[in-house]
Amino acid sequence: MAWAAAAGLTVAALVARQRRSPEPAPGQLRAAALEVLEDALPQRRTFDVQLWDGTVLPAPVQPAAARLVLTSEHALGRMLRLPLDLALGEAYLRGDFEIEGDVSAVAGITEGFDAPFTPGRTARLLRAARLLRQNAGPAPHPVEARLDGQAHTRERDRQAVTYHYDVSNDFYKLWLDRRLVYSCGYFPTGTETLDQAQEAKLDHICRKLRLKPGERLLDIGCGWGGLAIHAAQHYGAEVLGVTLSEAQLREGRARVEAAGLGDRVSLELRDYRDVLAGGQGGFDKISSVGMAEHVGRRNMPTYFRAAYAALKPGGLMMNHAIAAGTHKTNLPAWLVALYSGNFMQKYVFPDGELLPIWETLQHAEKAHFEVRDVENLREHYARTLACWSRNLETHREQARAMLGEPRFRLWRLYLAACVPYFRDGHLSIFQSLLAKPDGAGHVTLPPSRADLYG
Structure with missing residues (x-):
């Protein structure tokens, strides 16, 4: 949280600031996506990432076991909404991104983090993520389980x-x-x-x-x-x-x-x-x-x-x-x-x-x-x-x-x-x-x- 504060953003502020910003300049979302991916993706990952325009960020560990494909310029912003686990899962259910190959290689992403999240790295990441979220547009929620009554009756x-x-x-x-x-x-x-x-x-x-x-x-x-x-x-x-x-x-x-x-x-x-x-x-x-x-x-x-x-x-x-x-x-x-x-x-x-x-x-x-x-x-x-x-x-x-x-x-x-x-x-x-x-x-x-x- 101290790093987020150093970037001028707290977790509460991240949740609250959902207002749309002015229309981004051409190429701005692509640049923000690359910045997020380069700062957030672990160096030991075993999957490629492909942007909506065909740009590929190859896995540092080759041959890649899978490829994560962003299907539109809005996909990454939707994936980065809060809470993250729901946003990521729901984005996949909606088809905001595809996984070609071994899904477990992508799901195990947190085990690949090795570089420290320094204040500078965190600040860049949060600024770019905020831009992507604010320009991701509305997205329908997938159908979820809806149960009636008190739990475990x-x-x-x-x-x-x-x-x-x-x-x-x-x-x-x-x-x-x-x-x-x-x-x-x-x-x-x-x-x-x-x-x-x-x-x-x-x-x-x-x-x-x-x-x-x-x-x-x-x-x-x-x-x-x-x-x-x-x-x-x-x-x-x-x-x-x-x-x-x-x-x-x-x-x-x-x-x-x-x-x-x-x-x-x-x-x-x-x-x-x-x-x-x-x-x-x-x-x-x-x-x-x-x-x-x-x-x-x-x-x-x-x-x-x-x-x-x-x-x-x-x-x-x-x-x-x-x-x-x-x-x-x-x-x-x-x-x-x-x-x-x-x-x-x-x-x-x-x-x-x-x-x-x-x-x-x-x-x-x-x-x-x-x-x-x-x-x-x-x-x-x-x-x-x-x-x-x-x-x-x-x-x-x-x-x-x-x-x-x-x-x-x-x-x-x-x-x-x-x-x-x-x-x-x-x-x-x-x-x-x-x-x-x-x-x-x-x-x-x-x-x-x-x-x-x-």
Whole structure:
């Protein structure tokens, strides 16, 4: 902020000063754009930038992995409006710029900053950015998620799940694995295909839960039934899976019947609170994979208390969830302050909340769970997302026909942009094995992890 003040501009002034300036002289916007790009772009970036007139600023690291193409003289000004994360994301959804090649190379831009933002550099950047913003003209907002009611009530949670997961089963089939597992895969050797990695993940979870034939497993947020089917087929478990997505439920039930598991796997359209609080307990094991992110901080105590009550003494719970990371950005503090962090909330996962792992485990322990094992799989998720992103690129024309251009662009950006977030540690994902000791304080677990890898 001190640098911004040295340039005669504060963050508040940047937000407030949206009045249009006199018409810029010919070539003035191009000169301002070049000034912004030369001052703002990191020297270690791996993508070219192309202006609307065809001018190319080549990537310092060649060969370039991608090219960012500004489609008009107004594009960069719209991208630089505040808050920056919303402006950049919405500009892409509108088509103010295109990304040719690897989208994740552009999305990981903040990791390339190495030159310091000196007062002089900051002053030039802010002056040029202000000129571009003031002459960018109005731009329509893309369609965003609009939910009714209070966050994390049953009805609003249903709306949020429907918005993200009921896009189209056929759309998800374009880029997920054959089991339709929409969560982090497991690549123990690094050579696995996506199908192999998802099967390895399902097996990793079942082995951590030490599932045995005849045990009752509750799968909270069962998706299309991948884990439920795997647990019944390979471990002989009796599974109840619950979801709030009608589209997932239809597909999941069809897959259960096709596998001949209708007598051992039951999938239901139910809120987790109705299962856990409805006296339907006596489960030997509980799995929750990619679901806790939708619970919300306020409801975490209820979530873990109800899960604890639903487990038999000596039972185990696997909580597999994304967590806020600890990696610090290279951006200066004043620039970070111009971000809202709301793009994902508005357009991808409405009402989603990511807690740091320590807070999640604290809620679990307050519910009397004993934490027995915690594993961070963030590198595995970066690899998973890269696989999903490549698959979507391969089937981009089919996806565009299914979703329409704006929604397709949203998914393209979301999947690819998440790759550097997990790769560089801004986000993590943890498998936390939680136990409910019996009356004597015992938990039936082996003395080592060797059985997981045997």
